[in-house]
Amino acid sequence: MRLNLPTTFVLLTIMIDAMGIGLIMPVMPDLIQEVQGTGLSNAAIWGGILTTTYAVMQFVFGPIIGNLSDRFGRRPILLLSLFVMAADYIVMALAGSIWLLLAGRVVGGITAATHSTASAFMADTLPPEHRGQGFGMVSAAFGLGFVLGPLIGGVLGDLGTRAPFYAAAALAGTNFLFGLLILPETVTDENRRPFRWRRANPLGAFANVSALPGLGRMLVVFFLYQVSFNVYPVIWSYFSTARFGWDSSMIGVSLAAFGISIAIVQGGLIRVALARLGERRTVLTGFAFGIVGFILLGFVTNGILALVLTPFAAIMAMATPAMQALMSRDTGADAQGELQGILASVSALAMIVSPLLMTSVFAYFTGPDAPVYLPGAPFLASLLLICAGAGLFLTQNRAPAAKSAP
Numbered sequence: 209m210r211l212n213l214p215t216t217f218v219l220l221t222i223m224i225d226a227m228g229i230g231l232i233m234p235v236m237p238d239l240i241q242e243v244q245g246t247g248l249s250n251a252a253i254w255g256g257i258l259t260t261t262y263a264v265m266q267f268v269f270g271p272i273i274g275n276l277s278d279r280f281g282r283r284p285i286l287l288l289s290l291f292v293m294a295a296d297y298i299v300m301a302l303a304g305s306i307w308l309l310l311a312g313r314v315v316g317g318i319t320a321a322t323h324s325t326a327s328a329f330m331a332d333t334l335p336p337e338h339r340g341q342g343f344g345m346v347s348a349a350f351g352l353g354f355v356l357g358p359l360i361g362g363v364l365g366d367l368g369t370r371a372p373f374y375a376a377a378a379l380a381g382t383n384f385l386f387g388l389l390i391l392p393e394t395v396t397d398e399n400r401r402p403f404r405w406r407r408a409n410p411l412g413a414f415a416n417v418s419a420l421p422g423l424g425r426m427l428v429v430f431f432l433y434q435v436s437f438n439v440y441p442v443i444w445s446y447f448s449t450a451r452f453g454w455d456s457s458m459i460g461v462s463l464a465a466f467g468i469s470i471a472i473v474q475g476g477l478i479r480v481a482l483a484r485l486g487e488r489r490t491v492l493t494g495f496a497f498g499i500v501g502f503i504l505l506g507f508v509t510n511g512i513l514a515l516v517l518t519p520f521a522a523i524m525a526m527a528t529p530a531m532q533a534l535m536s537r538d539t540g541a542d543a544q545g546e547l548q549g550i551l552a553s554v555s556a557l558a559m560i561v562s563p564l565l566m567t568s569v570f571a572y573f574t575g576p577d578a579p580v581y582l583p584g585a586p587f588l589a590s591l592l593l594i595c596a597g598a599g600l601f602l603t604q605n606r607a608p609a610a611k612s613a614p
Contacts (some may be wrong), residue, residue, distance in 0.1 A: 209451075214390060214392055215333070217386055218326045218329050218330070218391075219345060219349040220349070221286060221327075221383055221611070222326050222349040222350050223349040223353035225293075226349070226354040226357060228293065228380065228584040229354065229357060231358075234377065235361065235365045235369045235371075235372055240306065240309070241484025242348060242369055243304060243305055243325050243434050252465070253463065254313075256304075257310070258310060260287060260560060261314060262313045262316055263559040263560045264317065264558045265314055266319050266552060266555070266559075267560065269317070269318045270324055270549040270552035270556060271455070271549040271550050272549070273289075273325060273549055274324050274328065274552070275404070275549060276399070276547075277324075277325045277328055278399075279400065279403040280395075280403075281394070281395065282325055282329045282332065282395060283387075286329070287387050288393070289325070290319075290380050290383055290387065291380075291477075292315065294377045294380035294384060296316050296319060297314055297376040297377035297380065299503065300316075300373050301370045301373035302370075312560035316573045320552075324549045324552035325548070326346055326400035326473075327343060327346055327532065327551070328341075328544045328547075328548045328549075329394055331536050331547075331548070332347075332399070332544060336533070336537050337594075339536050341478065341482060341529075343528070343529035343532040344474040344529035344537075345475060346529075347470075347474040347475075347497035347529055348471045348472075348473075348476075348526055351468075351474060351525075352468075355467035355468055356462075360372075385603070394483050399527075399541040399544075423535055423539070425601075428597075429531070430531055430535075430551065431557065432600070433593075433594065433597050434555050434559075435562045435590075436593040436597070437524065437584050437590075438558055438563075439566050439587060439589075439590040440466060440521070440560060443566045443567065443587075444459070444463060445459050445463075446567070447583050447584065447586070447587075450570075452510075452511035462515060466517050466518050466521070469519040469522035470525045472522075472524050473522050473523055473525050474525055474526060474528070474529060481493065482530065485532055487534050488530075488534065489603065491527045491531055491601060493526070494523065494524050494525065494526045494528075494530065495597065495598045495601070498521070498594045499561025500520075500577050502590050503587075504517055505521065506584040508584065535547060553614075561575060567586075569585050569586045569589045570583065572585070573585035
């Protein structure tokens with residue numbers, strides 16, 4: 209897969225989207241305390257509300273934005289999302305109340321459609337046999353942005369709680385201008401589809417896409433995988449503190465190492481895996497590494513060993529682009545945006561479910577009434593989920609690629 213200017217823009221858009229999220233993470237506790245005039249515990253509650261609101265907006269609007277891109281094109285959706293994203297960060301930088309921050313997260317969740325539209329752009333411009341590599345590059349760009357964001361945000365945070373928001377706005381605005389100059393339109397009369405609300409709402413979109421042979425089960429597999437994989441960002445800080453006694457600096461280094469490992473896997477290793485194993489066996493290989501990784505992390509007691517397991521566990525991430533490629537094959541050319549919007553909604557739904565599930569399991573097995581002290585219990589819960597997903601995947605009959613969407 210060769211990089212050209214439009215593809216570079218799309219990857220930069222994804223990286224900046226992730227960087228924008230990561231840039232503001234280090235200052236959010238202080239910013240919430242600043243605008244609320246309250247303590248850290250209450251700030252944490254509001255932080256959870258802001259995160260959940262962001263994910264809910266992604267879930268609701270993912271299919272809507274995906275369908276809009278199938279009708280009006282990838283270019284206007286990507287550029288408009290970037291423009292609104294830049295304005296949203298400026299509003300949050302100036303916010304003097306928690307309600308304005310909440311409104312900012314609502315708008316931010318909607319503009320996060322850049323991920324699904326970027327994936328649809330890849331599906332438009334790549335042949336089916338190369339889409340797995342393209343989706344891997346998208347995931348790698350997101351992973352790299354998520355690594356760089358917190359590191360840069362932590363440095364900018366020393367300049368004040370508002371500085372990272374201005375930086376995120378500048379990044380989004382600059383990339384908007386770049387895209388305005390070089391981004392072509394990939395939706396033509398041949399693959400354009402009318403916009404219909406019955407397909408654009410999450411339930412209607414799920415019903416339409418899952419009606420294609422094999423995709424209903426694959427969406428369930430994708431959801432189980434996402435819930436299980438989200439155990440890392442959701443529980444790692446608490447797990448490593450309880451099990452190894454790590455401080456925030458060590459936790460940050462370990463998370464950065466994990467993010468870098470994912471970027472390497474999805475930006476490089478995925479190409480080798482897809483070329484040698486094919487999409488289906490790549491998915492199963494990712495699941496196998498996930499199963500082994502969850503078992504080991506469930507019981508590991510040595511922090512150094514946990515760090516050694518980081519690249520091993522990250523190999524699980526190559527299942528994501530391979531699953532996207534399989535589903536893209538079975539979806540018509542005029543419904544690629546809809547599919548990617550649904551996958552964005554599934555990911556957002558998993559991000560709503562996973563924190564509630566994993567933190568509850570962690571609290572149960574580390575609390576004073578725990579039947580056994582086991583900080584790694586969330587990883588064992590993820591083990592059950594990924595095994596269920598693997599079972600569904602293995603028992604699925606492959607269907608021929610779709611020619612067009614109804």
